[in-house]
Amino acid sequence: xxxxxxxxxxxxxxxxxxxxxxxxxxxxxxxxxxxxxxxxxxxxxxxxxxxxxxxxxxxxxxxxxxxxxxxxxxxxxxxxxxxxxxxxxxxxxxxxxxxxxxxxxxxxxxxxxxxxxxxxxxxxxxxxxxxxxxxxxxxxxxxxxxxxxxxxxxxxxxxxxxxxxxxxxxxxxxxxxxxxxxxxxxxxxxxxxxxxxxxxxxxxxxxxxxxxxxxxxxxxxxxxxxxxxxxxxxxxxxxxxxxxxxxxxxxxxxxxxxxxxxxxxxxxxxxxxxxxxxxxxxxxxxxxxxxxxxxxxxxxxxxxxxxxxxxxxxxxxxxxxxxxxxxxxxxx
Numbered sequence: 466x467x468x469x470x471x472x473x474x475x476x477x478x479x480x481x482x483x484x485x486x487x488x489x490x491x492x493x494x495x496x497x498x499x500x501x502x503x504x505x506x507x508x509x510x511x512x513x514x515x516x517x518x519x520x521x522x523x524x525x526x527x528x529x530x531x532x533x534x535x536x537x538x539x540x541x542x543x544x545x546x547x548x549x550x551x552x553x554x555x556x557x558x559x560x561x562x563x564x565x566x567x568x569x570x571x572x573x574x575x576x577x578x579x580x581x582x583x584x585x586x587x588x589x590x591x592x593x594x595x596x597x598x599x600x601x602x603x604x605x606x607x608x609x610x611x612x613x614x615x616x617x618x619x620x621x622x623x624x625x626x627x628x629x630x631x632x633x634x635x636x637x638x639x640x641x642x643x644x645x646x647x648x649x650x651x652x653x654x655x656x657x658x659x660x661x662x663x664x665x666x667x668x669x670x671x672x673x674x675x676x677x678x679x680x681x682x683x684x685x686x687x688x689x690x691x692x693x694x695x696x697x698x699x700x701x702x703x704x705x706x707x708x709x710x711x712x713x714x715x716x717x718x719x720x721x722x723x724x725x726x727x728x729x730x731x732x733x734x735x736x737x738x739x740x741x742x743x744x745x746x747x748x749x750x751x752x753x754x755x756x757x758x759x760x761x762x763x764x765x766x767x768x769x770x771x772x773x774x775x776x777x778x779x780x781x782x783x784x785x786x787x788x789x790x791x792x793x794x795x796x797x
Contacts, residue, residue, distance in 0.1 A: 477503040504596075523564050523606075525667045525677060527557040532665065560606045566594040567603070629707065634675070635776050636704035640684075641675035643698055643731035647691035648673070662686045678705045693731070700725035701732065704779040722766075722780070722787040723757020729775035730755065736773075743768035760784070760791045 473491065475482050477499040482492050494500040534550050566579055576595070580587040648655070655673075659666040662683060671677030672687065679687070684702050688695040700720045730736070742751040745765035753759035754769070761769070766784055767777045 475499055477506070523557055523561045525665070525671050527554065527561060528665060528667060530554050530557060556606060560603055563594050563602050566590075632776065632778065633678075633705055633707050636701050636779065637678050638675040639729070639732040639775065640678070640698060640701040640705050641673050642734070643693075643701060643728055644687055644691065645673055646731045646734055647688065647693040651691045653691060658687060658690050661690055678702070681706075694724070694727070696721070696724045697728040697731060699728070700779055700783060701728050704776075720783050721757050722760060722783050723755060725780055725783055726755050726769070726773075729770060729773045732775065733773040741769060741772040743772065760787045763788075 473482055473493075474480070475495045476493045478495060480495055482495060494503060530550060530553055534547070534554060537547050537550065566583075569579060570576075576587050576591055579594070580590040583590055585593075648658075655669050656666055659669045662669070664679070664683060668677060668679060668683075669687070672679050672684070678684075681699075681702060684698060685695040688698050703720070730741070733741070738748055738751050738755070742748055743761075743765050745768065746754065746761060750759055750761070751769070754761055754766075763781075763784060766780065770777045770780060
């Protein structure tokens with residue numbers, strides 16, 4: 466007999482689910498249709514929470530690994546290293562397909578279309594690339610040691626995961642814009658930059674499009690070859706690579722507030738100071754802030770960063786450290 470007073474809400478539509486007498490697990494949904502819809506909703510939320518690992522990025526890393534494997538054919542490389550590299554390439558191919566499917570699904574393609582492209586049944590396509598299996602496959606993939614994922618997966622809850630991914634994506638885009646500004650000034654060809662930095666041209670293009678965050682030595686080399694000051698890009702790079710300041714900086718790598726501001730100005734296309742000067746600073750004071758000789762108040766700094774279309778959050782700890790040094794100097 467049904468016990469209406471002991472009913473609970475359906476996990477999808479919210480309607481009352483009547484419990485029946487007897488043992489067994491209580492029903493969570495009205496019927497199979499609501500259960501399927503709830504599963505699709507969870508899958509969509511999982512895809513939205515996990516930063517996208519595009520198949521273009523995996524293809525870039527795959528090409529680099531294939532180049533390395535080709536080089537081993539002409540060098541005296543231990544068999545174990547060849548086998549590990551070949552296994553990584555096989556994994557990359559599998560993840561490339563999974564990421565391509567995930568990108569197509571995120572763009573609104575139905576499973577039926579994916580199944581036709583893969584020449585298999587819709588059920589087989591779902592089982593291979595849908596839900597948790599596809600997410601686990603991409604999350605467990607080991608990236609190239611020379612490049613971080615601009616949209617990597619942090620160990621946090623879904624909300625913080627999404628926020629962290631968005632911050633990293635914004636910083637990667639800002640880093641790309643700053644390097645593009647340097648490139649436009651330099652007149653140096655990208656193939657020359659790739660050759661002198663010792664990375665594939667596809668990596669240079671990926672960095673300049675904000676899709677790839679190269680490790681700091683490579684980013685340093687890019688900035689140097691393009692005639693810039695690498696230190697000006699350090700703060701953007703740390704934010705894009707999700708490098709924790711507590712674990713990262715040696716004394717020589719500490720970011721100054723002035724360097725971070727100059728990097729943000731590069732990302733904005735290097736506008737004139739008069740166009741971005743906040744109301745709380747004179748033109749000479751704004752110049753001093755960019756030069757690292759002045760530490761403005763936090764509210765004034767935020768106004769300056771907003772005018773540069775920069776994210777204030779990565780600057781908070783750097784500003785606090787600079788302000789502490791400033792206040793310590795005043796007290797002496």
